[in-house]
Amino acid sequence: MSSTPSGDGGQAPPAVELRGITKRFPGVVANHDIDISVAPGTVHAIVGENGAGKSTLMKTLYGMHRPDEGTIHVNGVQVRFNSPSDAIRNGIGMVHQHFMLADNLTVLENVVLGAERLHGIGSKARAEILRLSGQYGLGADPDRLMEDLGVGDRQRVEILKVLYRGARTIILDEPTAVLVPQEVDELFDNLRELKSEGLTVIFISHKLDEVLSVADEITVIRRGTTVATADPRTTTARELATLMVGGELPVPELRESTVTDEVVLSLDGVTVRSAEGRAVVDGVTLDIHKGEIVGIAGVEGNGQSELIEAVMGMRPIASGAIRLGADDVTGWHTLKIREAGVGYIPEDRHRHGVLLESSLWENRILGHQTKPPSVRGPWIDKTGARTDAERIVAEYDVRTPNIDVIADALSGGNQQKFIIGREMSGSPRFLVAAHPTRGVDVGAQSAIWEQLREARAAGLAVLLISADLDELIGMSDTLHVILRGRLVAQADPATVTPEQLGSAMTGAGLDGDGGTDSTEGDSGDDTADRNGGGNE
Amino acid sequence: MSDSPTRGGMPPALVPGVLIALLGTIVTVALDTVLLWWAALIIGVVLAFAAVILVDRRMPHVRRAGAAGTKEEGTALHNTLVVPTALVLSVVSGLLLAWFLDLSLIEPVAAALGALVGSAAAFLLHRRLSAMLALSFAAVFAAGIIAIAVTALVLFFSGIAPGATFARMIEYGSRPNSLVQIINDGTTYYLAAVAVAIGFKMKLFNIGVDGQYRLAALMAAAVGGWLVLPPVLSQIVIILVAVAVGGAWAGIAGYLKVTRGVSEVISTIMLNAIATGITAYLLNTDRLAVEISTNNIGTPPLPEGSWVPGIPALFLGSEREIFGLVFLAIAVGIGYAVMLNRTRFGFELRATGQSQSAAEASGVNVKKMVFLSMLFSGMVAGLVGMPQLLGSSHFYALDFPTGIGFIGIAIALLGRNHPVGIAFAAVFWAFLNQAAGILPFDGIPQEIAVIAQATIVLTVVVVYEVVHRWGRRYQQQQIGKELGTTVAEPAEATVPAGTASDSGDATGDDTPGNDRGGEAK
Helix, strand or coil, X not given: CCCCCCCCCCCXXXXXXXXXXXXEECCEEEEEEEEEEECCCCEEEEEECXXXXXXXXXXXXXXXXXXXXXXXXXXXXXXXXXCXXXXXXXXXXXXXXXXXXXXXXXXXXXHHCCCHHHHCCCHHHHHHHHHHHHHCCCCCCXXXXXXXXXXXXXXXXXXXXXXHCCCCEEEEEXXXXXCCHHHHHHHHHHHHHHHHCXXXXXXXXXXXXXXXXXXXXXXXXXXXXXXXXXXXXXXXXXXXXXXXXXXXXXXXXXXXXXXXXXXXXXXXXXXXXXXXXXXXXXXXXXXXXXXXXXXXXXXXXXXXXXXXXXXXCCCCCCXXXXXXXXXXXXXXXXXXXXXXXXXXXXXXXXXXHCCCCCEHHHXXXXXXXXXXXXXXXXXXXXHHHHHHHHHHHHHCCCCCCCCXXXXXXXCHHHHHHHHHHHHHCCCCCEEEEECCCCCCCHHHHHHHHHHHHHHHHCCCEEEEECCCHXXXXXXXXXXXXXXXXXXXXXXXXXXXXXXXXXXXXXXCCCCCCCCCECCXXXXXXXXXXXXXXXXX | CCCCCCCCCCHHHHHHHHHHHHHXXXXXXXXXXXXXXXXXXXXXXXXXXXXXXXXXXXXXXXXXXXXXXXXXXXXXXXXXXXXXXXXXXXXXXXXXXXXXXXXXXXXXXXXXXXXXXXXXXXXXXXXXXXXXXXXXXXXXXHHHHHHHHHHHHHHHHCCCCHHHHHHHHHHXXXXXXXXXXXXXXXXXXXXXXXXXXXXXHCCCCCCCHHHHHXXXXXXXXXXXXXXXXXXXXXXXXXXXXXXXXHHHHHHHHHHHHHHHCCCHHHHHHHXXXXXXXXHHHHCCCCCCCEEEECCEEECCCCCHHHCCCCXXXXXXXXXXXXXXXXXXXXXXXXHHHHHHHHXXXXXXXXXXXXXXXXXXXXXXXXXXXXXXXHHHHHHHHHHCXXXXXXXXXXXXXXXXXXXXXXXXXXXXXXXXXXXXXXXXXXXXXXXXXXXXXXXXXXXCCCCHHHHHHHHHHHHHHHHHHHHHHHXXXXXXXXHHHHHCCEECCCCCCCCXXXXXXXXXXXXXXXXXXXXXXHCCC
């Protein structure tokens, strides 16, 4: 296996080289003509939009499926992987985005699980774990129970697992998505440690600033193929973004303010506690007016999901009140809230938005199963639901042969367009839009933005949650920053930059100019005139 | 998903159908004079099918796409699978009907009617059978063949001639008295399987149908035996008691699941054991039971006014009677189908079964649904003992049939929880049970039927799942093809640093498979 010394790798063969990789799924080409060369002893980032084919590529490299064309070389030798164990044998390990750890086992037990042959399960294994942990600065305690560890520690255990199996090249799939900023820094320190010990890291991400800070080389993937290799020292985030989406980045922007005085949704000191009693949403006070889009910016996992679930009545709130128009909807059931005119574009459409195995017209009924045209009393109105599904398909440009196909047969973007069409029907007063353009192609993205703009002009109030800062800045009338469940700052979307927003999201506050006020839980009544300044 | 949602039945389109059905019938009647009836019928239906193909080729605009909506005609799958399946199904339906009618009608009429139905089926199936439904039928055929092969192998290695055994079973199983028995058993099995299927649709395993129906039957029999009411009212009260007891017993499991998170599998198994205990306790001459005969005790026999009269099966050539409550089973089946496909409750039930999280986000009260579906499952389970109680034994005694709840699980699996599928599965199961009854007389172990039943459940479940997955992939592929998967990429982007490779025409993120790849984020 690799005995490549650390260093520039100028002469050594690439640790991993992918040549002309093409992977087809039935009817779809997920990857084609991928060429990547990863120098040993480096951190190599692979960036691309959601759905650009990064994960498919890494599954190919990790032996989870075989490429239809192309070759994989490890340290200059061509290899064929039939399973992940082949990849591990060749020194390639993968840390998945979702940890694969048993909570009720100790660190030691988790690490040796499935690799008992290497060093047994006793003192030899313990010694090896301590050695690896010391060598790479992972700071693992073999006897801690997994359930006592935080997310960052768990991730280090995952890395340890991979190292224990003899990996010299480690693939990290979106490792920062679950981490808070400090943990991200710690992770990056670990990665630099690994690199200095001569290991190679392949780092998959779509967060450009992170990539620029940690990577030695960046490969950009767009629409299933490699489009560029960039040097992080000479590239800016904007240039990378342009490469990622193919140059014609649709710009999210609002034309003129449609914000009115009429409050549609009002949160007053809403607090949500996790099962352990921690406040995951902490005293959020917020007003959303008719014709206003209120954006919430924040690093994933800072209470956004819990906030929208509380608004939708899917999660009980510990204290505070939610008012919808004149009604106090605190504690209302989801169905009642929906019936009161609330639309919901969930962040995870497969979990919350569609029935994958049901036809489109049946999916039209989902979430609207008490209202015409889907139902008549206790009966399903098949004709009505079908007619309205046809309307959504036509109006929202859902690309599908007809409305009898199951939702799973559609692409993510078309599923999303269908969901948006469904949630907009019955003219809701208020819409919760969580990551409305996540995993959606560029064309659908601009269509979705246009739908939101039109609905806003017609008086819809929108709560917008997104990880895409440009989308937030461009689409919001008012912008709040959420950190550890608290609204820590309010920014003016007309003047704030993604960089300022990013630093506020990590708790550094909104520095620089930009006409922002760092308020805590300010209700933002003055947004109307502030927004009158007009966006570009 | 197998219900065909088409609404293409305009009267003008049906004219060729009527003509073709007549063609098949006339050919059959003509050939019947020179050939055996079944040979004539097969030729007639095959000719009708050929005519359907010809007619449909002429009128492409009338032909519809499959239920999946993709253009299916002309694809390899359509030609190799849908057309043969449609042909086989129409011939088999014609033959079965003709054979069945032959039991009570004279042969030429039966053959003509069979041919008429077979030819009409040819017309409808060729137009309407979707690839997915055809796949399901093909899966069941394949599973049946595998199961028969395995059973034959077992027989062969036991030193018994498989062919002769099967022939004996079919011969005995199709005797008039056997048919009556099959219908009666099938009625009971059907009710049990529907009870199980209601849970299955919600991904709930009501293992406790067995205990629910036994307890319900005992209580209903006791009420009917001790409380003498006028006819009609008496039957209604007995059935309502059974429904209430079955529902209450299953409701305990539902309540525990909703409030305490107790797995319904565990609680219903426990409740089965408790039901056995309660039944044994109550079925005692000090309590609910009286002495029925010298070595049997049971609830007091129902007065004759509380019986549900049977249907004389003379039309099958049998002296015995079919349970009158066969109509109850049919009504339950129709009710189940309507509930599932036409009501809001059924929609919420299916939605919860498919994705609990999506149902919750859509405002479905999942806990309420869990409780209600357990309750309904138990209520139907309460009916399981009724045909036997009201139609045949008239009291609940120590020898009341047991274990039907477990048979119901197997039948629900076999019938894929579909109201019609379960009906076929129940009849098939009853047929195997009945037909095996002759084997001991030939010195062949009767357990051969159990082997066949077990094998067929396993093969159907496995084959169906495999075929279903394959079919889904195929459907996605067809849609991908139809919509075009390539998206023209705009001009090459400028590259600030490093090397750029050609981006070419890319497929994009706008495709199902790829979306899965990226979904992890």
